Amino acid sequence: DTAVSQTPKYLVTQMGNDKSIKCEQNLGHDTMYWYKQDSKKFLKIMFSYNNKELIINETVPNRFSPKSPDKAHLNLHINSLELGDSAVYFCASSQDKSAFYEQYFGPGTRLTVT
Amino acid sequence: GQNIDQPTEMTATEGAIVQINCTYQTSGFNGLFWYQQHAGEAPTFLSYNVLDGLEEKGRFSSFLSRSKGYSYLLLKELQMKDSASYLCAVRDRTDSWGKLQFGAGTQVVVTP
Numbered sequence: 001d002t003a004v005s006q007t008p009k010y011l012v013t014q015m016g017n018d019k020s021i022k023c024e025q026n027l028g029h030d031t032m033y034w035y036k037q038d039s040k041k042f043l044k045i046m047f048s049y050n051n052k053e054l055i056i057n058e059t060v061p062n063r064f065s066p067k068s069p070d071k072a073h074l075n076l077h078i079n080s081l082e083l084g085d086s087a088v089y090f091c092a093s094s095q096d097k098s099a100f101y102e103q104y105f106g107p108g109t110r111l112t113v114t
Numbered sequence: 115g116q117n118i119d120q121p122t123e124m125t126a127t128e129g130a131i132v133q134i135n136c137t138y139q140t141s142g143f144n145g146l147f148w149y150q151q152h153a154g155e156a157p158t159f160l161s162y163n164v165l166d167g168l169e170e171k172g173r174f175s176s177f178l179s180r181s182k183g184y185s186y187l188l189l190k191e192l193q194m195k196d197s198a199s200y201l202c203a204v205r206d207r208t209d210s211w212g213k214l215q216f217g218a219g220t221q222v223v224v225t226p
Binding site: 004040041042043044045048050090097098100102103104105106107108 | 219
């Protein structure tokens with residue numbers, strides 16, 4: 001069974017479009033994260049939710065809006081896509097919000113904006 | 115903010131040992147993680163250090179010196195499958211929750 005899953009795996013779209021990425025974890029974890037990994041492979045946290053509550057919101061454009069309908073799901077909606085949004089987006093989960101525990105990453109969504 | 119530095123790339127031969135260094139400067143520190151990431155795949159957890167000293171896990175060991183802001187990951191008896199990027203990540207102490215700040219990763223290339 002896949003622990004952390006994301007859909008879609010690949011996403012190619014044009015500038016100005018709106019797109020969503022979905023994430024689900026079946027580990028029973030309380031905390032979920034969105035990371036962005038750019039072309040230089042630098043992995044940077046964007047958001048974190050703990051039991052459906054937003055606890056980390058890094059300096060991310062307002063065009064990015066996360067939503068957590070329950071603690072097993074975390075979605076990311078992106079409005080008005082720009083070329084600079086092209087990256088791999090990873091979802092992750094961990095046991096709790098302390099960040100003392102290892103994080104389990106999903107397979108990633110490779111977003112290409114043309 | 116935090117600065118996390120690690121070498122960009124290292125090359126070693128099969129069966130050898132490679133040591134990947136990571137230095138950090140943080141406003142708050144509460145643990146350091148190492149993750150492995152194969153090309154096109156997700157990062158996977160390797161080790162966690164919160165106290166000074168060496169943690170050994172099979173062929174992989176990780177060392178931490180908090181006073182020096184320094185850690186290393188030691189990969190022994192290198193195998194071809196160890197070719198991957200190794201990410202150093204520092205746990206930022208922020209209120210009751212933490213977040214990880216990742217370094218840019220060290221690409222390890224294992225040659226026959």
